[in-house]
Amino acid sequence: MKIDFVRSGGFAGLRLAVNVDTQDLPDAEAALLEKLIRDSGFFDLAEHIKSPSGGADRFEYRLTVSEGGRSHTVTVSEAAVPEGLRPLIDRLTEMAKGL
Template sequence: MRVTFERSGGFAGLIVTTSVDTATLPATETEQLQHLVQSANFFGLPAEIPAAPQPDRFQYEITIEDGNQHHTVRVGEASVPESLRPLLNWCMEKARRG
């Protein structure tokens, strides 16, 4: 499974990106990631989650490729579904640690 993550916007306007390939992850982290993707029902989410835009909030784009499945979700910070939040936090933590 490959995950590509981007957080943009915010007052600072920084673009934070990270890519994760489970082929290079320790088994425990792969398991953790698979669990987060499942509980977010990621492949069942709409490609664009609409929101009334609020100035200076973050914007997320996350793409996951897994076998023959391939899906991209774009969502603004103010309308992130609760089920997706842990996956975004996990990706953000990965991006921080480089």
Template sequence: MRVSFERTGGFAGITKKTTVDTDTLPPHEAATLPQLVEVADLFRLPEQITSPNPQSDRFQYKLTVEDNGKQHTVTVSESALPGSLRPLIEWLQTIPQKR
């Protein structure tokens, strides 16, 4: 499984990108990623999740998951982030710091 993650926006407008692949992760982290994707039910989420009340200086997240020949991309604004997706987003934001 491979997940590409991009965070844009925020007050400073800095873009952060990372890609994680279970083939290159340590075993514990390689087991965690598919679990987080499953909990988020990412393959069933719509491609765009927007807030009815857009707010400036909020982050926007773009996730692309590739697994067993399937691929799905979700773009979501921070203010519309589903609770089920939050653990995956948080994990993806901290994983590059662990390496």
């Protein structure tokens, strides 16, 4: 399973990104990511998830997950992240920071 993750925007406008191939990860780490993706119902999420409340300077997340011939990209505002997706975004943000 391949995961491309980009956090953009925010007041600072800094780009934070990580590309992951779960084959390259330790088993436990790969299993955790695959579980977070499954739990989020990732392949059923809308491609664009926007905040209805407007606002400015929120982060914007863009995730692409490719697995077994299918691929799905979701772009979501920080203000509109579905609860089920948040643990995955939190983990990928940490990985992008090298944590």
